[in-house]
Amino acid sequence: MTVEWFWPEGFYTLVMVGVFALASFAFRQPIAVALAIAAIVGALISGNGVPVDHLIEGAFGYLDTILIIVCAMIFMKTVQHIGLMESAAAWMIRRFRVLPFRLTMGITALLMLPGMITGSSSAAVLTAGAIVTPTLLRLGVPPVKAAAAIALAAIYGMTAPPINIPAMIIGGGIDMPYVGFGIPLLICTVPLAIFTGMLLVYPSLKQSAAIGPGGEDKELEVELDRMARVRLTPRLMLPFLVLVVLLGGERLFPQIAPSLGMPLAFLLAAASGLLTGQKWNPMEAATEAVQAALPVAGILVGVGMFIQIMTLTGVRGFFVVSALALPAWLLYVGIATSLPLFGAVSAYGSATVLGVPFLLALLGRDEIVVGSALSLIAGLGDLMPPTALAGLFAAQVVGVKNYFKVLKVCLLPAVVTAAWGILIIIGADWF
Amino acid sequence: MILTWVYWAITVFVIVLVVRSLYREKSLREQFVAAMVLVPLLLRVLFIK
Amino acid sequence: MFEKRYLASRFSATLLLLGAVAVAAISAHSYLRMHHPGPDVDRVVPREGFVHKRLSDYFQGLQDTPADTDVYVQEGEQPGGTLLVLGGTHANEPAGVVAAVVLLENADVKRGRLIIAPYANLMARTHTFPQDAHPQTFGFETSGGVRRTFRYGARTTNPVNEWPNPDIYIHPASGQTMAGVERSNLNRAHPGVADGGMTEQLAYGFMQLIKQEDVDLAIDLHEASPEYPVVDALVAHERAMELAAMVTMELEFEGIPIRLEPSPKNLRGLSHREWGDQTDVLAILMETCNASAGRFRGRTGEALVLTGEDKAYDKAAELGRLYVPWESWDKRIAERVGRHVTSVKLLAENLEFVRDDAGIVIEGLPAYTSLSEEGVGAYLRD
Numbered sequence: 001m002t003v004e005w006f007w008p009e010g011f012y013t014l015v016m017v018g019v020f021a022l023a024s025f026a027f028r029q030p031i032a033v034a035l036a037i038a039a040i041v042g043a044l045i046s047g048n049g050v051p052v053d054h055l056i057e058g059a060f061g062y063l064d065t066i067l068i069i070v071c072a073m074i075f076m077k078t079v080q081h082i083g084l085m086e087s088a089a090a091w092m093i094r095r096f097r098v099l100p101f102r103l104t105m106g107i108t109a110l111l112m113l114p115g116m117i118t119g120s121s122s123a124a125v126l127t128a129g130a131i132v133t134p135t136l137l138r139l140g141v142p143p144v145k146a147a148a149a150i151a152l153a154a155i156y157g158m159t160a161p162p163i164n165i166p167a168m169i170i171g172g173g174i175d176m177p178y179v180g181f182g183i184p185l186l187i188c189t190v191p192l193a194i195f196t197g198m199l200l201v202y203p204s205l206k207q208s209a210a211i212g213p214g215g216e217d218k219e220l221e222v223e224l225d226r227m228a229r230v231r232l233t234p235r236l237m238l239p240f241l242v243l244v245v246l247l248g249g250e251r252l253f254p255q256i257a258p259s260l261g262m263p264l265a266f267l268l269a270a271a272s273g274l275l276t277g278q279k280w281n282p283m284e285a286a287t288e289a290v291q292a293a294l295p296v297a298g299i300l301v302g303v304g305m306f307i308q309i310m311t312l313t314g315v316r317g318f319f320v321v322s323a324l325a326l327p328a329w330l331l332y333v334g335i336a337t338s339l340p341l342f343g344a345v346s347a348y349g350s351a352t353v354l355g356v357p358f359l360l361a362l363l364g365r366d367e368i369v370v371g372s373a374l375s376l377i378a379g380l381g382d383l384m385p386p387t388a389l390a391g392l393f394a395a396q397v398v399g400v401k402n403y404f405k406v407l408k409v410c411l412l413p414a415v416v417t418a419a420w421g422i423l424i425i426i427g428a429d430w431f
Numbered sequence: 432m433i434l435t436w437v438y439w440a441i442t443v444f445v446i447v448l449v450v451r452s453l454y455r456e457k458s459l460r461e462q463f464v465a466a467m468v469l470v471p472l473l474l475r476v477l478f479i480k
Numbered sequence: 481m482f483e484k485r486y487l488a489s490r491f492s493a494t495l496l497l498l499g500a501v502a503v504a505a506i507s508a509h510s511y512l513r514m515h516h517p518g519p520d521v522d523r524v525v526p527r528e529g530f531v532h533k534r535l536s537d538y539f540q541g542l543q544d545t546p547a548d549t550d551v552y553v554q555e556g557e558q559p560g561g562t563l564l565v566l567g568g569t570h571a572n573e574p575a576g577v578v579a580a581v582v583l584l585e586n587a588d589v590k591r592g593r594l595i596i597a598p599y600a601n602l603m604a605r606t607h608t609f610p611q612d613a614h615p616q617t618f619g620f621e622t623s624g625g626v627r628r629t630f631r632y633g634a635r636t637t638n639p640v641n642e643w644p645n646p647d648i649y650i651h652p653a654s655g656q657t658m659a660g661v662e663r664s665n666l667n668r669a670h671p672g673v674a675d676g677g678m679t680e681q682l683a684y685g686f687m688q689l690i691k692q693e694d695v696d697l698a699i700d701l702h703e704a705s706p707e708y709p710v711v712d713a714l715v716a717h718e719r720a721m722e723l724a725a726m727v728t729m730e731l732e733f734e735g736i737p738i739r740l741e742p743s744p745k746n747l748r749g750l751s752h753r754e755w756g757d758q759t760d761v762l763a764i765l766m767e768t769c770n771a772s773a774g775r776f777r778g779r780t781g782e783a784l785v786l787t788g789e790d791k792a793y794d795k796a797a798e799l800g801r802l803y804v805p806w807e808s809w810d811k812r813i814a815e816r817v818g819r820h821v822t823s824v825k826l827l828a829e830n831l832e833f834v835r836d837d838a839g840i841v842i843e844g845l846p847a848y849t850s851l852s853e854e855g856v857g858a859y860l861r862d
């Protein structure tokens with residue numbers, strides 16, 4: 001790396017990252033605030049003053065995502081308040097307790113489903129993840145492993161068809177329509193989902209099943225009865241049915257189903273909770289939901305500001321071209337490391353900033369397969385702190401305070417995931 | 432067109448909830464995060480950006 | 481004690497709320513400048529002979545909507561063919577916009593008709609795209625010393641006019657699915673829908689114009705990023721291929737190397753595909769090289785828009801990540817505009833060889849070398 005290349009953008013990079021680390025770790029500022037401070041300092045030292053319009057414009061890059069997260073959270077709080085979540089979990093434990101392999105696959109599929117449909121790992125964690133959590137813990141899966149399993153399955157769900165937003169972003173960069181991605185994305189995700197489920201969930205479930213049928217565990221039975229005090233009737237499940245119909249319909253039959261968008265679908269599903277006959281305070285649930293969603297929404301605002309200033313100052317180009325400057329044999333290593341690392345500012349951000357250049361660097365191979373694999377690796381960014389949308393939410397849902405413990409467990413599956421992605425890129429033309 | 436106004440209403444609703452959270456939050460740092468989120472939402476419901 | 485703390489947090493909440501409103505107001509002031517930029521920004525001075533129309537003259541539905549845009553028509557003394565030129569389909573591709581303005585301010589039509597819509601998607605000119613950090617305007621100085629300023633907009637329609645985008649956009653004419661944001665992209669919305677979204681209505685308006693004016697040749701002026709395979713290129717509908725091939729050779733002869741690409745049949749919604757399929761127009765799209773919208777670009781601002789000089793691209797070229805030698809590329813806006821203007825001129829001149837009685841003769845246009853030597857400002861009026 002020459003001095004001419006490094007100066008001044010490399011210096012700006014170091015300052016922005018340094019200020020961010022300092023603000024978030026030394027001064028204990030929320031990640032959102034730390035990102036905003038780093039962006040402002042980056043603008044100042046590059047001679048741009050405090051460009052308020054640029055900072056806020058950056059935040060607009062995630063306005064739609066913020067609305068999705070807030071509305072998904074309102075849906076989740078509703079499902080909690082009406083007692084559906086606990087009741088459903090109790091049913092699952094009773095039904096599948098003695099069949100550990102099926103239970104593992106069923107849980108994994110359930111965890112992936114919302115991500116497949118919404119294209120958002122956080123939505124998957126906040127819906128299916130939250131519902132499955134009590135089951136997993138009750139059946140003896142250690143909390144840290146449960147959080148890791150939920151986060152990883154959510155990421156595989158986000159990557160799996162029919163909806164994969166990073167793949168759409170990456171394809172959009174070279175005017176490639178989002179068509180024909182189904183099979184490649186299944187190849188990208190299904191083996192990994194099975195592997196992760198067997199690694200993190202299956203051993204505990206098997207042990208739990210070996211103890212014997214539920215009847216012997218009095219404490220568990222009491223707990224299950226408490227959880228299932230609201231009866232799991234189709235009427236109680238209405239919010240879920242509405243959500244599946246609205247989101248699934250739009251995704252699977254886009255030609256006939258109305259295109260409401262995810263925020264509206266989540267809100268309508270939440271509203272249908274009023275018809276379940278349960279007593280709850282909707283306004284209270286919604287405020288709780290916003291309070292829970294604010295940290296992530298704030299991070300997205302901060303990330304938007306950060307990326308805008310990176311672009312303004314040339315740090316973005318410096319970062320991207322430095323990644324491309326890796327020697328040919330290191331290109332794959334570069335993909336496997338920089339895509340997840342940049343996910344520190346979110347997987348979507350990583351797909352935008354790095355996914356497209358890497359696809360361009362690999363042009364000439366089957367572009368759909370390469371784009372699918374890149375989206376898989378970019379998805380790992382949702383594990384990367386400080387943003388770690390999937391990871392942090394999973395830790396929160398399970399109740400693990402220290403996310404780094406979860407990250408440690410995720411490490412092996414993440415490495416396997418990146419390796420699988422690289423293998424698919426290398427073998428792209430065999431498809 | 433109808434959907435635009437539906438989303439306008441959703442955004443107004445979210446603004447109300449964010450302001451409500453802002454007043455419930457005791458920690459200044461978390462209040463600051465709520466204020467940050469508010470800015471783009473306000474500009475969108477005013478159809479400025 | 482508790483009371484006091486409670487009051488303190490209420491007080492700080494109110495302060496922060498006011499702070500958020502203040503920050504919103506400051507940035508709103510900047511964003512509103514893009515909505516109402518003042519009479520000097522995006523001003524055009526059409527050469528005498530042009531008749532001013534509006535797109536709503538062809539499709540009533542656009543009247544009093546933000547999509548309605550200016551259309552200028554000049555008719556030569558001799559009858560001949562009709563040429564339509566669109567600038568600013570994508571408002572973040574400045575050479576396409578400026579080339580259309582240079583045509584509008586210099587073209588002297590002797591034969592046939594020339595129709596120009598310099599700001600095809602006005603709704604894309606009222607905002608800059610998040611995280612792109614583009615400047616709001618860029619400009620040139622004319623020989624008379626007047627500053628001519630143009631807005632640097634976005635690829636897509638302002639969300640203020642088209643919100644929310646669906647999660648998946650289904651191109652209405654073909655059923656093809658695309659990323660949701662493409663609903664706001666004029667060059668995915670063709671042939672348009674009369675009662676669709678604003679961008680679809682806009683596309684519909686251009687389709688009506690092409691039909692009602694009986695356009696023979698339609699040219700959509702764009703720019704693309706240097707790392708994109710289709711740059712310094714001419715993309716032609718299959719019926720326009722013969723004409724495009726002739727012009728490609730002439731351009732090479734004049735020292736302007738250009739790639740010729742067939743319009744992909746499976747990529748729907750694009751001007752060169754839908755115009756050509758729905759009418760008998762010869763549809764062509766042209767791309768020059770715009771580093772300021774590229775993904776490898778470094779420091780972003782007006783200088784990059786005008787000069788195309790960028791150390792990140794220099795390095796990317798060194799690394800062999802670009803498709804054409806960066807050194808010999810037309811990076812400055814003067815050459816990019818020169819490319820577009822020269823190509824339009826040659827396409828018009830050659831039209832009569834592929835279509836009887838459709839000859840078009842346009843005089844007064846600056847040559848590629850003149851633009852390159854004197855700059856764009858020399859060919860804009862005061």
Ligand SMILES: [Zn+2]
Binds near residue numbers: 573702703
């Ligand atoms: Zn374009």
